[in-house]
Amino acid sequence: MQIWQWVDQHKCVTSYSTMESGEQDLDPHQQRWLEWSNGCATISLSERSPHRLLRLCETVTKLCEGKGPGGGKAGYVHHGHAQEALTLFSHMQQEGLAPDKITFRSILTACSNPATLKLGREIHARVIEAGLAFDTDVGNALISMYAKCGSIRDARQVFDEMVSRDVVSWTSLIGAYAESGCGDKSLEIYQKMLQEGVQPSGITYMNVLNACGSLKALKQGKEVHVHIVSSGFQSDVRVGTALIKMYSKCGAIKFARQAFENLLHRDVIAWNTMIGGLGENGQWNEAYGTFCKMLQSGIVPDRTTYTTILNACARPAGLARGKEIHARAVEAGIVSDVRVGNAIINMYSKAGNLKDARQVFDKMLKRDVVSWTTMIGGYAECKQVVESFTTFKQMLQEGMVPNKITYMCVLKACASPVALEWGKEIHGQAVKSGLVADLTVSNALVNMYFKCGSIGDACQVFDNMTARDAISWNAMIGGLAQNGRGLEALQRFKEMKSEGIRPDAATFVSVLSACRHAGLVEEGRRLLSSMYNDYGVVPTEKHYSCMVDILGRAGRLKEAEDVILTMPLRPSASMWGALLAACRITCNVDVAERAAEHCLKLEPQNAGVYVSLSDIYAAAGMWDDAAKVRRLMKGKGIEKEPGRSWIEVDGTIHSFIAKDQSHPRAPEIYAELEVLMKKMESLGYVPDTRFVMHDVDDQEREQAVRHHSEKLAIAYGLISTPAGTPIRISKNLRVCQDCHTATKLISKIVGREIIARDSNRFHHFRDGLCSCGDYW
Numbered sequence: 001m002q003i004w005q006w007v008d009q010h011k012c013v014t015s016y017s018t019m020e021s022g023e024q025d026l027d028p029h030q031q032r033w034l035e036w037s038n039g040c041a042t043i044s045l046s047e048r049s050p051h052r053l054l055r056l057c058e059t060v061t062k063l064c065e066g067k068g069p070g071g072g073k074a075g076y077v078h079h080g081h082a083q084e085a086l087t088l089f090s091h092m093q094q095e096g097l098a099p100d101k102i103t104f105r106s107i108l109t110a111c112s113n114p115a116t117l118k119l120g121r122e123i124h125a126r127v128i129e130a131g132l133a134f135d136t137d138v139g140n141a142l143i144s145m146y147a148k149c150g151s152i153r154d155a156r157q158v159f160d161e162m163v164s165r166d167v168v169s170w171t172s173l174i175g176a177y178a179e180s181g182c183g184d185k186s187l188e189i190y191q192k193m194l195q196e197g198v199q200p201s202g203i204t205y206m207n208v209l210n211a212c213g214s215l216k217a218l219k220q221g222k223e224v225h226v227h228i229v230s231s232g233f234q235s236d237v238r239v240g241t242a243l244i245k246m247y248s249k250c251g252a253i254k255f256a257r258q259a260f261e262n263l264l265h266r267d268v269i270a271w272n273t274m275i276g277g278l279g280e281n282g283q284w285n286e287a288y289g290t291f292c293k294m295l296q297s298g299i300v301p302d303r304t305t306y307t308t309i310l311n312a313c314a315r316p317a318g319l320a321r322g323k324e325i326h327a328r329a330v331e332a333g334i335v336s337d338v339r340v341g342n343a344i345i346n347m348y349s350k351a352g353n354l355k356d357a358r359q360v361f362d363k364m365l366k367r368d369v370v371s372w373t374t375m376i377g378g379y380a381e382c383k384q385v386v387e388s389f390t391t392f393k394q395m396l397q398e399g400m401v402p403n404k405i406t407y408m409c410v411l412k413a414c415a416s417p418v419a420l421e422w423g424k425e426i427h428g429q430a431v432k433s434g435l436v437a438d439l440t441v442s443n444a445l446v447n448m449y450f451k452c453g454s455i456g457d458a459c460q461v462f463d464n465m466t467a468r469d470a471i472s473w474n475a476m477i478g479g480l481a482q483n484g485r486g487l488e489a490l491q492r493f494k495e496m497k498s499e500g501i502r503p504d505a506a507t508f509v510s511v512l513s514a515c516r517h518a519g520l521v522e523e524g525r526r527l528l529s530s531m532y533n534d535y536g537v538v539p540t541e542k543h544y545s546c547m548v549d550i551l552g553r554a555g556r557l558k559e560a561e562d563v564i565l566t567m568p569l570r571p572s573a574s575m576w577g578a579l580l581a582a583c584r585i586t587c588n589v590d591v592a593e594r595a596a597e598h599c600l601k602l603e604p605q606n607a608g609v610y611v612s613l614s615d616i617y618a619a620a621g622m623w624d625d626a627a628k629v630r631r632l633m634k635g636k637g638i639e640k641e642p643g644r645s646w647i648e649v650d651g652t653i654h655s656f657i658a659k660d661q662s663h664p665r666a667p668e669i670y671a672e673l674e675v676l677m678k679k680m681e682s683l684g685y686v687p688d689t690r691f692v693m694h695d696v697d698d699q700e701r702e703q704a705v706r707h708h709s710e711k712l713a714i715a716y717g718l719i720s721t722p723a724g725t726p727i728r729i730s731k732n733l734r735v736c737q738d739c740h741t742a743t744k745l746i747s748k749i750v751g752r753e754i755i756a757r758d759s760n761r762f763h764h765f766r767d768g769l770c771s772c773g774d775y776w
Contacts, residue, residue, distance in 0.1 A: 099130065101138050108141040117149040133161075140168045147176030167201050175207035178214065186211035187220055200227070202236045209242040213249035221246045222255075237263060241270045248277025266297075272304045279312030287312040288321055303334055307343040314350035322347040326360075342370045349378025354387075373406040380413035386653060388413035389422045396429070404438045411444040415451035417728035417757050418648035423448045424457075443471050450479025453728060453755040453762050470496075470504050478510035483762040484771030486518025505537050512546035516553065517761060519775050524550040539567075545575050552582020553775060557591045573602040573609075580612050581734075584619065592616045607638050645709035645731045649720045656712040658704075665716065670707075672715040677706060680745045688738035705738045714746060714754060726753040734760050735776070744768050 099107070104127055111120035124142055132138045139162045146155035155176045162169060170193040177186040190208045193200065200208075205228050212221035225243060233239045240263045247256035260266070260274045271294040278287035291309045294301065301309075306329050313322035326344050329335040335344070341364045348357035361367070361375045372395040379388035392410040395402060402410075407430050414423035427445055430436040436445070442465050449458035462468070462476050473496040480489035493511050496503065503511075508531050515524035528547050531537045544567045551560035560579050564571045576598040583592035592613060599609040610633045617626035633640070645656050654663065663669060677685075687705045710731050717727035735743075735758040747754050748768035756763045764771035 099126070101132050101135050104130070104132060104138050105141040108138075108145040111145045112148040114150045117146075117151055120145045120149055121154075134163045136162065136164050136166055136169065140166070140172055143169065143172040143176065147172065147179065150180070152176055152180045152182065165198075167198055167204065170198055171201060171204040171207060174204060174211070178207050178211040181214065183211035183215040183217070187215075187217070190224075194227075200231065202233050202239050205233055205239050206242040209239075209246040213246040216250045218247075218250040218252055221250060225259075234262065235264055237265050237267055237270055241267075241273050244270065244273045244277060248273070248280060251281060253277060253281045253283060266299070268299050268302050268305065271299055272302075272308050275305070275312065276308040279308065284312050284315070284318055291325075301328075301332070303337050303340050306332075306334060306340050310340075310343040310347045314347045316351050318347070319351040319353060322351060336365060338364070338366050338368055338371065342368075342374050345371065345374045345378065349374065349381065352382060354378055354382055354384065367400070369400060369403050369406065372400055373403070373409055376406060376413070377409035380409050383413075385413050385416060385419050385422075389419070389426075392426070402429075402433070402435075404435055404441050407435060407441050408444045411441075411448040415448045416646075417451075417453045417730050417755055418646045418653050420452040420454055420728060421648070421651075423452055427461075437466070439465075439467055439469060439472070443469075443475055446472065446475045446479065450475065450483060451757070453483060453757060453764065455480070455483050455485065468499075468501070470501055470507060473501055474504075474506045474510050477507065478513060481510060481514035481517050484517060484764060484773070486514040486516075486520065489514035490518075490520075490523070503535055503537070505540060505543075508537060508539075509542050509546065512543060512550070516546055516550045517772065517775070519550075519554060519773075521550055521554050521556070541569055541572055541575065544569065545572075545578050548575055548578045549582065552579055553585065555582075555586050557582060557586065557588050561591060561594075571598065573599050573606065576602070577606075577609065577612075580609065580616075583616055584612065587616060587620045589616060589620055589622065605636075605638055607633065607640050610638060611640050641733065643709045643731065643733045645713040645729050647713040647717050647727070647729045649717065654713070654716060656709045656716070658709050658712075659707045660709065660712055663712075663716065665719070668719055669712055669715045672719050673706070673711060676715065676718075676746055676749065679749050680742060683745055683749075685742065685745055688736075688741065705736070708736065708739050710735065710739050710756060711742060714743065718750060718752075724752060726755055728755045729757075731756065731758045734758050735763065740770065740774070740776070744770055 104123065108120065108123060110116070111123065123145075127133055127138055127142070139158055142158045143155045146152070146158065155173060159165070159169060159173045170189065174186045174189050174193070177183070177189065186208055190200075190204070190211075193204070205224065208224055209221060212218075212224060224246075228234055228239055228243070240259055243259040244256045247253070247259060256274065256277050260270065263270055271290070275287050275290050275294070278284075278290060287309065291301075291305070294305070306325065309325055310322060312318065313325060322344075326335070326347075329340055329344070334340050341360060344360050345357045348354070348360065357375065357378050361371065364371060372391070376388050376391050376395070379385075379391060388410055392402070392406070395406070407426065410426055411423065413419070414426060427436070430441055430445070435441050442461060445461045446458050449455075449461060458476070458479055462472065465472060473492065477489045477492050477496070480486070480492060490511060493503070493507070493514075496507070508527065511527055512524055515521070515527065524547060528539060528543060531539050531543065544563060548560045548563050551557070551563065557579070560582060564575055564579065576595045580592055580595040580599060583589075583595065596609050596613045599606060603609070610629055614626045614629040614633075617623070617629065642657055647654050647656075656663065660666070689705055710729055713729045714727060717729070721727065735756060740763070743754055743756065743763070743765050745768060747765035751767075754765040756765065758776075761772065761776055763776070
């Protein structure tokens with residue numbers, strides 16, 4: 001029989017691959033497979049019967065499931081042996097052997113991912129031909145197969161056509177819907193199950209609790225908990241663990257803790273779930289304390305334990321404990337596990353310790369796409385643009401294929417005017433990979449181009465998208481607003497609604513920002529009112545902050561203050577800060593003092609509040625008060641963040657601070673700046689020194705504003721880039737009045753567009769005008 005020849009041949013292949021890799025390198029799953037294949041090849045000719053072959057096929061698929069002798073949970077599908085089972089099944093058909101229901105159940109298990117859906121359907125057809133379509137066990141196997149292959153519709157059809165259903169049938173469909181993100185359908189099927197008098201099993205409860213957690217359906221979850229208690233499953237550790245997970249996902253950490261404490265026996269999975277739930281709900285100290293109790297109870301942590309507790313330590317305040325967990329992982333010999341290594345990189349990155357994160361990354365013997373993405377994302381979060389981009393390039397050079405999350409991370413890093421060319425290069429790479437069609441990647445591209453100040457490129461990507469969601473529209477509306485295109489942003493908002501996309505909270509932040517940058521006070525009021533009345537969106541602090549800013553910039557400070565005092569939320573420091581910033585426009589000292597007082601009560605170390613108040617005093621000519629604020633800052637050890645500007649030239653990012661002499665071309669930069677100053681003065685430019693302290697003479701005050709960081713960056717751009725090309729700079733602080741006026745004049749003198757992104761918005765300077773309309 002040809003099939004037995006295949007078995008003999010397979011034995012040779014298995015033996016050869018073992019010789020190549022060395023039998024000592026085999027894991028337990030591979031070792032068992034080798035023993036099976038060697039055993040098959042020794043079956044005598046007289047014993048090679050059809051019946052023996054049917055059982056042989058069953059054994060193969062059980063091996064694929066990890067259910068053979070000594071089989072474990074990991075399963076053989078991950079080792080590629082499911083294909084061997086399918087090949088053997090094909091040989092059976094060629095030999096004319098009729099599979100029984102046990103064989104069908106086994107072989108359907110091998111079809112466990114979307115790539116095997118077509119084959120699964122072919123086997124389904126064979127099931128019908130064999131007259132087993134109405135067999136309950138086979139039907140259950142079909143539901144499971146279709147669910148794992150991602151075809152929930154086929155799974156439901158099989159379920160609906162079943163003549164007889166048992167608890168496994170109901171449980172399989174509930175689980176299929178839960179895993180497919182259709183938690184509401186899972187709950188619906190669960191209710192029908194109860195109505196038909198079918199008693200749920202422990203696995204049923206686990207599946208329906210998973211659905212409740214994904215929906216954050218706390219009420220329904222509690223109802224299921226009551227059913228669990230009444231049916232006697234509360235002592236089942238797997239069901240108890242599912243309860244912990246459900247309550248954690250619903251944010252009901254108190255109930256999760258109770259479910260954990262009620263467990264008579266706690267295995268490592270229960271501990272991991274409790275630790276993870278605490279961490280996900282921001283109770284990091286409690287997560288660490290539970291980890292310590294786990295160790296004290298004698299439970300040995302596994303790799304999931306380490307990844308979970310490391311995630312709980314992934315914040316600046318958790319660095320010390322994160323290092324301790326890292327040391328434990330090294331001691332346990334588990335640090336070489338790629339998932340644990342990734343969690344360590346993530347922990348160090350989110351704690352702001354990129355040096356140690358990179359060290360761990362470089363020492364990893366094996367790195368997967370998650371390793372690279374975590375490192376790239378860590379650099380992006382810490383605004384280390386160069387490192388993020390170069391790591392992405394290194395990833396490509398080493399043959400690792402980026403996924404959509406990788407692209408989202410590196411595009412976030414390049415979302416700055418100084419990184420536009422790198423962003424375009426990544427865009428090209430995304431096109432080559434085919435991932436540019438992915439909605440999340442396209443959204444990231446739109447966001448990146450807007451934050452680079454490249455409005456045309458952003459609009460082109462958006463207009464070429466075949467599908468758009470609320471995030472796409474929010475990126476477009478917010479991007480136009482940030483770049484001084486407030487009216488266009490509001491027009492896009494109308495288009496969004498006309499396409500049937502429902503605005504969400506983020507949308508209204510974007511449209512209110514558009515009103516803020518365009519000075520549209522009444523439109524802003526109308527939109528804030530319509531949020532809840534027309535769309536059921538409850539205004540948050542961000543929305544009220546935008547309204548405060550809209551009114552403040554229009555000089556309507558009393559109304560702005562009234563918004564803060566009458567809104568149904570407790571005012572935050574940022575809201576009072578928005579009012580304080582608006583006071584600079586009208587130099588309203590009384591309101592500024594009240595706003596600053598509220599700010600400092602909430603954030604006493606906020607340097608920006610002191611600086612803003614000092615500037616307002618200075619602008620009002622109250623020099624003694626301005627000096628008093630500066631002395632107060634010094635006495636409290638509060639330092640103003642120094643202004644810094646960046647520009648990219650020929651692939652290198654150059655950084656400048658005020659009066660910077662460190663650049664290799666400093667003499668040329670200052671010479672160019674002096675030429676520009678003389679030309680500006682001929683056009684009527686007078687340095688604005690209102691915000692410079694009067695403890696120095698007039699000449700020193702003028703020198704202080706002449707050599708601000710953005711002026712140095714622009715001068716360097718002029719001497720280093722071709723005539724006529726745009727100059728793009730970034731600044732970490734709000735652009736001052738003097739630099740704004742000077743940059744408008746420079747754009748007119750040199751005939752070049754200057755795109756500047758400050759801490760608040762974009763400024764597109766062209767022909768002596770700015771896109772903000774001098775309203776920023």
